[in-house]
Amino acid sequence: MSREILEKIFYKALKKVQADSIIKDNISLKGKSLKIVDKEIDLNKIGSLYIFGVGKAAYAMAKECENILKNEIKGGVIVSTTTGELNYLKHFKSTHPEVTTxxxxxxxxxxDEVAKMNENDYFIFLLSGGASxxxxxxxEDLSLEDFIKASSSLLTSGIDIKALNTIRKSISQIKGGKLANKIKANGQVLVLSDVIGDDLNTIGSAPMNNxxxxxxxxxxxxxxxxxxxxxxxxxxxxVEIVTTTxxxxxxxxxKFIAEIIKKYDKKYSSFALLFGGETTTTVKSKGGFGGRNQELALRLLLEDILEKELSILCAGSDGIDGKSDATGAFIDFDIIKKIEEKKLDAKEFLEKSDSNTFFKSLGYDFVTGLTGTNVMDFVIVLKKGE
Structure with missing residues (x-):
């Protein structure tokens, strides 16, 4: 039952930041009056309306834009990792997290597409996590092969996203506002943040932030x-949102989460603790499966904090956690008995960077499929009480 409640909490959080919700909340059209957040655009006074987008949520955001704006859209291109076609926009399926051809x-x-716009045209640019x-x-002096090698090494190094994107920008012709430099038209950038502190210089490596x-x-x-x-x-x-950073x-x-749990456990018979952000992990073995959320769940398991009424979900909002088909993992009091029955050693799986194999074998992995959004990770701690 606790697992079902954790899932409900997760999906409540997720739905609020999915494409249909955030686009409907921020784009509307009445006749020829287009409202984007707090700005009114008279479509009679511009040339053509274009929509561009890059990121894990770009396809779903663009789909909702098409539902609202329909044939007012005169062109544009969307880059995502989703399979599908759009009615008014070109859609290109790229790769993530690896850089490829x-x-x-x-x-x-x-x-090529942004260069087609004239000074009197207007654009909406949809930016979300994964764009980097x-x-x-x-x-020019760096081959794609060498760039890919550098990117792959960075991804498994354990450095945070801010440092990762800073390095990416320094060796790129598109990041750090360099795409924006090619645009003559006016427009706005709508951002779905996947980074700590919502730093616009970091999200998607800031291709439009010039x-x-x-x-x-x-x-x-x-x-x-x-x-x-x-x-x-x-x-x-x-209920407490402990941190979003x-x-x-x-x-x-x-260790931080475990200490917070102990503190609340002494004061309340039932509670929910919510944590947001993004941890880092160093991949110790290329043969393992999993990611930062499942590794965090595995480390929380080793903190010896589980009791009968306590359950935890560590999960990514995008539906993917590292090298696995899961986005996270559950832990609760009952998992201890199952570990003993299967004679598993949590520390051994941790050393192999193989958290997904551990949780999958116990039936405690959390699989959602791609969610169409990305606002970093959630840790949901629930103590329901007797």
């Missing part, structure tokens, strides 16, 4: 967790 093709396509890998054009175009933050971890908090208030005595190694994060 597809990433280069996507970047070249974007450069999906579009790429290395600096100081010329206004960026609007329309979805983030905080918005999602506040929705989860509202739902949890009817379930337990105390969890930013440390999975080892440090597990």
């Amino acid at each position: 597809k990433s280069l093709e996507a970047a070249n396509l974007l450069f 890998a999906m579009i790429e054009k290395p600096i 100081g010329e175009f206004e960026h609007y933050l329309i979805g983030n971890n905080s918005i999602a967790l506040n929705e989860a908090k509202n739902y949890c208030e009817q379930l337990v005595e105390k 969890l930013d440390s190694s999975s080892l440090e994060a597990a």
Whole structure:
């Protein structure tokens, strides 16, 4: 039952930041009056309306834009990892998290398409997490092969997303506002944040952030967790969003979360604790399966905090956790008995960076499939009480 409740809390948070919700909340059309966040655009006074987008949520966001704007859209291109076609826009399926030749093709396509706009045209650019890998054009002295090697090494190094994207921008012709430099038209950038602190210089490696175009933050971890908090208030005595900026190694994060749980356990018979952010992990074995969320769940398991009424879900909002088909994992009191029955050693799986194999074998992995959004990760701690 606790697992079902954890899933409900997760999906409440997720729905608030999915494409249909955030686009409907921020784009509307009445006659020829287009409203984007707080800005009114008279379509009679512009040339053509274009829509561009890159990221894990780009396809779903574009789909909702098409539902609202229909044939007012005169062109544009969307880059994502989703399979599907759009009615008014070109859609290019790229790759993530690895940079590949597809990433280069996507970047070249974007450069070509934005160059078609004139000064009196207007655009909406949809930016979400994952864009860094999906579009790429290395600096002239760097081959794509060497760029891919560098990117792959960075992804498994354990460095945080901010440092990762800073390095990416320095060796790219598209990141750090360089795509925006090619645009003559006016427009706005709608941003779904997947980084700590919602830093516009970091999200998607900031392809449009050259100081010329206004960026609007329309979805983030905080918005999602506040929705989860509202739902949890009817379930337990105390609900707390502890942080939306969890930013440390999975080892440090597990110790921090464990201490918070102990503190609340002494004061309340039932509670829900919500954590958001993104931990880091160093891949110790290329043969293992899993990612930072499942590793965090495994480390929390080793913190010896589980009791009968306590359950935890660590999960990514995008539906993917590292090298696995899961987005996270559950832990609860009953898992201890199952580990003993199967004679599994959690520490051994941790050393092999093989958290997914561990949880999958116990039936505790959490699989959602691609969610069409990305606002970092959620850790949901629930103590229901007797």
